[in-house]
Amino acid sequence: MAKLIIIVDKAQDWAPFHQYDGVMSLPAYLKWSAKQKQRVRVINLCRQSHYLGSGYYCSLLAEARGHHVMPSVRAFNKFNRHEIADIADEVPQALLQQLNKALTEETTCQLTFNIYFGETEHKALKKVASFLFEAFPVPILRVELQKKITWQVKTLKIGSVNKLTETEQSLFGNILEKYSHKIWRLEPTNRKFKYDLAVLVDPKEKFPPCTPKSLELFVRAAKKAAMDVEQITARDIHRLAEFDGLFIRETTAVNHHTFYMAQKAEREGLAVVDDPSSILRCGNKVYLQTLFEQHKVPMPDGLMLFKQDEDNLERAADSLGLPLVLKIPDGSFSRGVIKVKTLTELRSTLVTLFEQSAIILAQRYTFTEYDWRIGVLNGQAIFACKYFMARNHWQIYKHGKAKTESGGFSTCAVNEVPAHVLDAAIRACAPIGDSLYGVDVKQDGDKVYVIEVNDNPNIDDGVEDLHLGNKLYDILVEDFIRRIELKR
Structure with missing residues (x-):
């Protein structure tokens, strides 16, 4: 489990909140030494967020010590007029429409509110808050909205914990506790678990890559190896910093929350399976075709067909013969994979598939x-x-x-x-x-x-584990521990 340190400029800034021995000043933090191989998370609540201020130096020095800090130096550097204006302009129109719909009863033309770790007390602004936190990951983000013809994001600033009102302090404390709930736990000297692993699942997924029983067997193997396992969902993206590793047991895709969570977990220093590079490389059959060609991996003869080319039919039929197989680059579970037997089928199927992708992969059919x-x-x-x-x-x-x-x-x-x-x-x-x-x-x-x-293969009880049994889950756990130790 990571040690959480909270840095403040003055002790009184933390006075309204629960006592916690990990709260310290910047000089005290620089004198503090972590245990060997201990992963450290830092939440930087210093008052001075400007360049070369105490907040900036806190994040700079935390990164130099190999600690994972929020805000990062990169986040601080975003807070210049140009980049903030660019990000504000890129708020999706769908969210702005929702913003305008949510604020129809507002009689004022300006609204200022805080976002704490991606959350806000304004229920109607939750999606806007989540988007802005992803763009500007800081503990307190102060947002000013302005209405001319429609509501727009006017300014974004890093908020200060010492300037929060009593009501705002209560909300901030509750969200911080939720964001990193383990900080309020006293760590026993004989702690049972040495590692914390998050397993990402979607309870509603029709074809998940693990059955409930196989997940249960994995958890048993993990506990034997002093690893605590918690199942999380897409809604827990902001809790990733609590864990040492992330195991994605939900079907992955590039334009999907699984990819974004893998990226975020990797940035946080977690051991990640599936890692974002693997999701990116395995998630597109056209990419794999090119990669296999370069590395001389044996594969079926294939062609990439481009939407703008007029000779697709002739090239595919002449080179590969009929029947042949057409594939959408990012299909899974046999979806988007179609066998065509005649030129007529080939023509009509290509028309349909080109509506979904600019490139279609054609391969020789082998039964x-x-x-x-x-x-x-x-x-x-x-x-x-x-x-x-x-x-x-x-x-x-x-x-x-x-x-x-x-x-x-x-x-x-x-x-x-x-x-x-x-x-x-x-x-x-x-x-x-x-x-x-x-x-x-x-x-x-x-x-x-x-x-x-x-990148996300099935491991189902009674199928993939039929030969090795529980040993298969032991192998997975042992490899996760290896990856976590390498990160440390």
Whole structure:
């Protein structure tokens, strides 16, 4: 667990709040020494936020000591007239429309309010507050709105804790406690857990990458290794600093909160699986096609088809033959992957797909009864399954209007997998990273083709863990501890 330090200019600035032994002045902080390998979080509440003021120096020196501080020096540097004006101009129109709708009953033309760690007491302004906090991550952000024809963001300033009213102090204290609730806990000398891990889930997800049972087995393995695990959701993005690591067990995408949370966690110094680079690289099949070509990873013959090219049909049919497979670059669970058998189907399908993406990937069709799924962690294969095609279908998943069907599976020991299949899977992961991946490989006799690398592979009880059992979860936990210790 990270040690939280709160820096103030004067002790009286903290007088209205709970007593906490981690509150200190800037000189006291510079004399203080963290325990070896202890991760330190600093909340900088110094009064002087201008360049070379006490607040600026606090963040500068905290970063020099390798501590994670809010606001960062980068955040302080944003507070010049030009960048603030630029960010204010970039507030999405949808949020401004919501702002105007929320403030229709306001009779004044100006409104000033505070945002504390991304939250505000004005319920109607919650989304605006969240957006501004992401752009300007400071403990207290003072916002001035102005109405001419419509409401707009006029000014943004770093707020001071010593200038808060009694009512504002209560709200700030409550939100700070929520933001980093562990600071109010006295740390026992015989603390049971050495590491804190957040597991990101979406309780409403239809096809999550872990079953509830597999998550339960992972938690058991973690507790044996002195790791505390808490399941979080997208709403907990501002709590990431409380943890040592983030394990994303929700289907990822680049233009999605999973990617933003991975980025934020990485900036906070957490060990992250899936890391943002892996999400970015695995999340686009066109990217993977190009990457595999450069690194000579075996894959099906393929072409990138561009919306503006008029010879797409001829190039695809002549080069790859029919039937062939068309893929949306960011599809998942067999969605956006379509087999076409005739030129007529090819033409109509391309028209539809080009409405979703400027580039479509076309690949030669190769039928196999199953795809290998090789689980790779830190460059080592840790599990192996055969995923069979859905009944009377050419893919593992068959999406219908009422339900989705999938084929069967067969799990085996890694050492039972043909060597050339394992080699292709590990080679495919090497240029992507050292995270947790699920590599889909087709085997056609002596030939193998890597179909894709998934950054967020399924680990379901009774499927991927069928051979190793609880040992699979031990491996995952051990690797997280390795990553956390490296960060420290």
